[in-house]
Amino acid sequence: MVTQWTPMRWPNAWKDAFLFSLLKGTSIDCLIFDTKTQSQLRGRAEQDGFHTADLASLPHDITVAKGEWPGVKMARRGSGDISAGPTGVPWVDNNGWKVRLESALHPGTSVWIDAPPPDKSRIAGGSYLTAVADSAVQGGRWIINLDADLAEGVATQRAPALATWKTITQAADFFATHKDWATQEPVALVGVVSDFAGKNEFFGQELLNLLGRAGAQCRPLIKSGALKLVPPDEPTSMRAVIYADSDAPSAALRKQILTFVEAGGLLVASPQWGQGARGSGENPRYSIRTLGKGRVAQSMADPDDPYLWANDAVIMVSHRYDLVRFWNGGATASHYAISPDRKQAVVHLLFYSNRGPDSASVRVAGRYRSVRASTIDQQKLANVELQMQKDAVEIHLPQVSQYVALELEA
Amino acid sequence: MPCQYSRRQWIINAGAAVSGAYLGGAQFGNAATAPTSPVVVSRCQTYNPNELVPVMQKMFDQLGGLDRLVRNKTVAIKVNLTGSPTYRLGYHPLEDTHYTHPQVIGTAVHLMGKAGARRIRILESPWSTAAPVEEYILQANWEPRDILNAAANVEFENTNYLGRGKKYSRMPVPFGGYIFPAFDLNHSYEDCDVFVSIAKMKEHATAGITLSMKNCFGLTPCTIYGTGAGVDEPSLVPAGGRDIVHGGYRQPSKSAPSEKDPKTPRVDTYRVPRTVVDLCAARPIHLSIVESIKTMTGGEGPWVNEEHKLVSPGLMIAGLNPVTTDAVSMALMGFDPLADRGTPPFEVCDSTLRLAEDAGLGTRDLKRIEVIGTPIAQAMFDIAGMRKKRRSVPPPPVGIRG
Numbered sequence: 001m002v003t004q005w006t007p008m009r010w011p012n013a014w015k016d017a018f019l020f021s022l023l024k025g026t027s028i029d030c031l032i033f034d035t036k037t038q039s040q041l042r043g044r045a046e047q048d049g050f051h052t053a054d055l056a057s058l059p060h061d062i063t064v065a066k067g068e069w070p071g072v073k074m075a076r077r078g079s080g081d082i083s084a085g086p087t088g089v090p091w092v093d094n095n096g097w098k099v100r101l102e103s104a105l106h107p108g109t110s111v112w113i114d115a116p117p118p119d120k121s122r123i124a125g126g127s128y129l130t131a132v133a134d135s136a137v138q139g140g141r142w143i144i145n146l147d148a149d150l151a152e153g154v155a156t157q158r159a160p161a162l163a164t165w166k167t168i169t170q171a172a173d174f175f176a177t178h179k180d181w182a183t184q185e186p187v188a189l190v191g192v193v194s195d196f197a198g199k200n201e202f203f204g205q206e207l208l209n210l211l212g213r214a215g216a217q218c219r220p221l222i223k224s225g226a227l228k229l230v231p232p233d234e235p236t237s238m239r240a241v242i243y244a245d246s247d248a249p250s251a252a253l254r255k256q257i258l259t260f261v262e263a264g265g266l267l268v269a270s271p272q273w274g275q276g277a278r279g280s281g282e283n284p285r286y287s288i289r290t291l292g293k294g295r296v297a298q299s300m301a302d303p304d305d306p307y308l309w310a311n312d313a314v315i316m317v318s319h320r321y322d323l324v325r326f327w328n329g330g331a332t333a334s335h336y337a338i339s340p341d342r343k344q345a346v347v348h349l350l351f352y353s354n355r356g357p358d359s360a361s362v363r364v365a366g367r368y369r370s371v372r373a374s375t376i377d378q379q380k381l382a383n384v385e386l387q388m389q390k391d392a393v394e395i396h397l398p399q400v401s402q403y404v405a406l407e408l409e410a
Numbered sequence: 411m412p413c414q415y416s417r418r419q420w421i422i423n424a425g426a427a428v429s430g431a432y433l434g435g436a437q438f439g440n441a442a443t444a445p446t447s448p449v450v451v452s453r454c455q456t457y458n459p460n461e462l463v464p465v466m467q468k469m470f471d472q473l474g475g476l477d478r479l480v481r482n483k484t485v486a487i488k489v490n491l492t493g494s495p496t497y498r499l500g501y502h503p504l505e506d507t508h509y510t511h512p513q514v515i516g517t518a519v520h521l522m523g524k525a526g527a528r529r530i531r532i533l534e535s536p537w538s539t540a541a542p543v544e545e546y547i548l549q550a551n552w553e554p555r556d557i558l559n560a561a562a563n564v565e566f567e568n569t570n571y572l573g574r575g576k577k578y579s580r581m582p583v584p585f586g587g588y589i590f591p592a593f594d595l596n597h598s599y600e601d602c603d604v605f606v607s608i609a610k611m612k613e614h615a616t617a618g619i620t621l622s623m624k625n626c627f628g629l630t631p632c633t634i635y636g637t638g639a640g641v642d643e644p645s646l647v648p649a650g651g652r653d654i655v656h657g658g659y660r661q662p663s664k665s666a667p668s669e670k671d672p673k674t675p676r677v678d679t680y681r682v683p684r685t686v687v688d689l690c691a692a693r694p695i696h697l698s699i700v701e702s703i704k705t706m707t708g709g710e711g712p713w714v715n716e717e718h719k720l721v722s723p724g725l726m727i728a729g730l731n732p733v734t735t736d737a738v739s740m741a742l743m744g745f746d747p748l749a750d751r752g753t754p755p756f757e758v759c760d761s762t763l764r765l766a767e768d769a770g771l772g773t774r775d776l777k778r779i780e781v782i783g784t785p786i787a788q789a790m791f792d793i794a795g796m797r798k799k800r801r802s803v804p805p806p807p808v809g810i811r812g
Contacts, residue, residue, distance in 0.1 A: 315541050319548035327498045359500045363551065385501070394551075396501045 003061050003110050004179060005030035005051055006172050008144035010038060011151035017044045019155060026169040027176030032143060055114065063106045067115035067142070068093035070134040071127055071352050072331050092331045092352045097208035097218070099140030100186070101196060104220040111140040117147040125167035126402045129376065130352060132171035133403040137335040137348035139182040141175075144168060167376070171403070174376040178405075181346050184337035188219035189323050190313055191241040193249075193257065195223055200245045206306035207242060214314045217323050217336055223249070227256050231263035235365040235391040236338060236345075240266035240317045244303045248272050262292030268313045269298045285312065324349075325363040336364070347406040358399040365392050368408040373397065375404055440770040447731035447772065448473065448780040449738040451789050454703050455724045457505075457513040462703075462726075466517050469728045470525075472782045479604055479697060481526035486602035489515055490609050490625045491534045491543075492711055495550035499712040502720050504550045507706040510608050512552050514701045514726075516560040518608060523561020530561055533598050535570035535628045538636075540647040543568050569596035570648040571633045578634070578644065578666070581692040585769045587670060588684035592692065594644075594666040595629050599693045607695045607732060611702035611723070611739055613797065615714045616656070616678045617686065618755035619743065621736040622698035623762055626689045627682065630655060634663045655685050679759035687765045690732055698735035700727040702742070707796050717800050723791035733772025734779045736763055741786045744794030747774040754794060 007030040008023075023031075030051040033042040042052050055064055073091040095113045102111040113135045117123050135142040146154065146168075153161025190211055194204035204220075211218040221227045221241065232239045241257055243249060249257070254274075261267045268286070279287035279298070285308075286297040297316055303309055319325075324334040324347060331352040338345045347364050351357055371393065373381040381404070385396040395406060450469045454461060470476045489510040499507040519530050536546040543566035544554040558564050567573050575597030582592040599605070609625035617624055630652060633639055637650025640663045654662055656678040661668040674680070702725040708718035725742060729735030737747035740763065745754060750761045763774040773779065776786070 315545055319545050322549075325496075325549065325551070327496050328500075329496070359498075361498065361501050389551075 002108060003059050005062075005110070006141055006144075006176055007032055007053075007112055009034065009116075009146075010041065010045075011146050011148075011155075012038075013148065013151040014155055015041075016155070017041060020045060020048050020050075022154065022165065023050070023169075027173045028144065028169065061109045062112060063102050063109045064112045064114055064143075065095075065098050065102045067095035067098055067113035067135070069115050069118055070094045070130050090331050092213060092333070094134050094212065094333055094350070094352070095140070095142070096134060096138045096333060096335060097205075097212050097220075099135050099138035100218075101205065101208055101220045103139065104222050105196065111135075111138075113140055113142045114145075115142060116145040121147055122149050123147050123164075124354060125164040126354060126356070128164060128168045129171050130350065130402045132168065132175065133348070133350055133376075134333075136171075136175035137350065137403075138186075144172065170376045181337065184339050184344075184346060186217070186219060187236045187323055187336040187338050187345070188217045188238050189240070189317060189321060190216050190218045191221040191227070191229070191238055192218055193221045193223050193227065193241050193243045193253070194245050196220065200247075203244055203303055203306055207244065207310055210307050210310035211313065212333060214310050215322065215325070215332075216310075216314045216317070217334065223253055227253075227260075229256060229260035229265070231260070232265050233263075234342075235321075235367065236323065236336070236342070238265070239321050240268060240313060242268045242309070242313055243273055244268075244270045244306075244309060246270070246272060246302075248274055258291065261294035261296060264293040266294055266317055267296045268309070268316060269296065270303050271299060271301070273298055283316075286316070288316075321365070322363070323365045327361040328357050329360045329362070330357060334362075338366075343410040345408045347408065349404040349406065351400070351402045351404075353402070356399065356401040357397070360397045360400065361394060362397070362406070363389070363392050363394045364406065364408065366408065366410070367391060368393050368410050370409045371395055372407045373404055374407070375401060441767045441773070441775070444733070444767045444770055444773040445731060446778045446780075447729055447734050448782050449727060449729035449731075449735050451738065451742065451781055451783045451786065452726045453724055453784055453789060454726045455722075457511050457703055459513065459517065462513055462517050463520070465726055466514075466728075467521055469726060469783070470521060473697075473728060473730055476521055476525035479525075480522050482528050483603035484529045484531065484601065485522055485527045485604045485606060486531045486533055486598055487515070487518065487606045487608055488533050488625055488629065490620075490628070491536055491546065491550075492628070493713060494537050495546055497712055499706055499718050499720060505552070506704045507718075507720055508610060508612060508711045509550065510610050511701055511703065512547070512557060514699070514703075515608060516557045518606070518699065519557055519560040519564055523564070527561065527604075529563045530565075531598055531602065532557060532564070532566045533569045533596070534566075535596075535631060535648070536568060538570075538632070538648055538650055540568060540571045542566060567596065567598050569598055569629065570631050570636075571646070572596065572631075572644070573598065575601075578631070580667075583688045583692045585691055587688040587691070588765065588769070589669055589674065589681055590667060590685060590688045591670055592667040593630060593689065594634055594662075595693070596631055599629055604696045605693060606697040606699065608699040608701065611700050611705050611725070611727075611743065612710050613707060613743075613755060613793065614710045615716075616682050616759060617762055618757070618759050619736075619740060619745065619762075620710050621700050621739045622695060622732045623690050623736055623766060624686050626693065626695070627652070627655075627686050629689050629693060630685075634666045639663050656682060683760045683762040683765055686762050687769055687771065690766060690771060691769060695732040696730065698727075698729050698732045700735060700739045701725075702727070702739075702791070707793055708800065716805050719796070721791070721793070721796075723793075725789055725791065731772040733763060733766045733774055736766075737772075737774040737776060738779060738781055738786065740774075741776060742790050744790055744792040747776060754797060 196204040279289035333350040383398040387394040505511040578594035579600035607622040614620040632648035633644040658676040708716035740747040
């Protein structure tokens with residue numbers, strides 16, 4: 001059984017043992033103590049029934065990865081400006097791809113994301129909700145870590161700080177209550193095949209990150225293992241794999257991928273994939289040829305820009321196969337998971353803004369007949385409208401905060 | 411009115427034109443002699459093809475028939491897909507509020523195909539992307555095949571960059587231009603025999619209104635005229651909007667013609683109407699269609715800082731001259747097409763119609779325009795009145811959250 005704790009880093013400002021009472025009744029059950037000065041408190045925590053740990057010595061079935069504080073990235077020049085990508089869309093840092101990657105690299109472990117809030121910042125409750133949900137929707141856990149101002153406010157019982165604290169614990173509790181969602185299988189449009197190590201580490205990781213930013217659900221496929229690729233003949237099927245590693249694929253790996261392509265998939269490959277038949281000259285960066293029912297798009301140059309690759313891949317797959325499509329969501333992310341019998345699904349929606357949207361719509365690929373929307377503080381949202389479309393449903397949401405869970409049934 | 415000139419002749423014989431006398435050089439103030447052309451107004455309550463197809467067929471027949479205009483010709487259709495496809499007015503599909511409706515596009519394509527068009531190219535410069543137009547409209551929840559299959563030999567082209575061309579086409583402004591003497595545009599705007607503008611009837615935050623002429627603001631590729639345009643040469647892909655045209659904080663890429671006079675006001679309410687007229691002169695419009703079966707009030711898209719509403723005027727307008735078509739469309743909105751700066755809808759900007767009339771592109775004087783079909787007085791949908799009422803109170807907080 002994999003360790004499934006909800007971790008929190010004990011704030012340095014919390015010197016008093018009475019503060020353990022704040023955690024009573026919440027799902028937070030593992031406290032991280034970083035400094036030797038907290039050894040007495042650590043002892044007291046253990047007496048009170050909490051698991052305690054320091055990050056250097058965790059149970060073997062917990063993987064910790066360094067993350068980024070999730071949200072819209074502010075420009076480095078510190079002007080308060082929002083940093084934007086090449087097309088002006090705001091950059092969003094999130095850790096979902098990291099949870100997926102670590103889960104793939106270390107199967108059978110719980111993944112924790114260590115991403116403290118930025119120094120010297122006042123973080124709103126909604127941002128903490130994002131931090132919790134950002135990792136939890138992928139089955140991971142963000143190590144709850146309070147900014148200094150919040151920690152002090154909670155310790156001194158300031159009302160606004162307690163309200164933020166309530167948001168954090170509600171969010172943690174929500175995901176602890178829905179541990180069953182982790183048994184559902186993530187749905188992805190694009191798979192990234194790599195060993196994500198050595199020379200391939202940066203590019204592979206950035207592809208996962210940037211595919212998500214381009215709105216495409218993606219899955220890391222560790223090339224040393226069985227890829228489990230199936231023909232893309234369902235609305236929720238994976239449609240493409242990307243091979244951008246600097247070394248040529250093994251014969252077995254090549255066969256797995258080409259079988260997928262011949263059944264209708266798309267392969268986006270680096271020159272290292274190897275020579276193939278010359279493709280059409282329509283794309284300035286890729287030589288594209290058909291293979292069976294599918295296509296191989298081989299880049300003409302060595303991969304050097306993961307942003308370009310990610311966006312090229314999304315276009316080559318086509319938005320026709322979008323799994324989740326947003327309107328009026330602003331900077332968004334989503335995670336789509338489906339039950340083994342494909343009759344139920346959970347689609348997690350994340351809105352990376354100070355306030356959630358007030359008239360967002362989302363289209364989910366799949367033949368569903370009903371939806372139930374919930375948030376961390378509402379078991380069932382009212383005023384959710386469902387429209388049936390061809391091989392998809394469109395859901396109109398009322399005003400919501402930064403996170404919504406959609407439970408769909410066929 | 412038949413298209414007598416090939417595309418080469420349009421460029422070479424700048425002094426002669428089908429729909430008016432474009433005068434060489436900067437000769438303005440031609441209102442009295444600006445050409446006129448009939449405009450058809452039809453009621454159409456829905457986008458259902460059972461209603462829309464016969465309505466549009468009749469409109470084209472009333473203008474002399476599509477056959478004479480498009481038979482054996484390459485037709486380029488500029489549509490209006492302004493703003494990101496992920497930005498809706500509330501929950502309304504974009505095509506109801508601020509995009510040219512795909513049924514209108516598909517019907518136009520179908521009827522042109524039936525009339526013998528050899529090739530039909532649907533053009534747009536989608537926001538900040540070099541991706542195919544098909545991908546853009548898929549994100550709006552459209553099915554591009556519905557348009558591509560509406561006739562034989564139909565294709566989309568993204569004109570926000572070089573696209574499928576080997577070079578940009580230099581399109582001079584025959585009357586010399588207000589702001590630009592010429593433009594470098596995607597080849598598709600030159601490689602056509604007939605140019606059609608299909609616009610959505612809307613108000614516009616900068617230009618007052620956006621109709622068949624303002625639709626052509628999107629002809630300019632952002633690789634040359636946009637935020638991320640190359641300084642010396644065009645950038646490879648577009649990024650951002652047309653800030654160079656709006657604000658004039660710098661010149662387009664040096665490979666393209668610069669402004670005539672960099673000392674003119676660097677103000678968008680001055681520059682945008684003039685640039686629109688320059689573009690409509692450089693790339694004349696043979697057929698203007700303004701669709702207003704449904705539209706929105708308050709601006710050209712939901713990002714505009716005004717109160718917005720989905721409305722259903724139930725109108726289709728078409729004409730062979732963009733100025734007369736836009737003048738009648740303005741009147742159908744409840745505005746006076748003779749209005750100028752200071753008068754709604756041009757409270758803070760110059761009138762594109764007045765500037766176009768002065769440049770000799772067409773008349774905006776309703777007394778000189780024959781209206782066929784439903785009279786303006788019967789068809790008018792009082793967007794002007796709604797604007798007046800709306801502006802009598804402070805605007806709501808900024809646009810859409812999230």
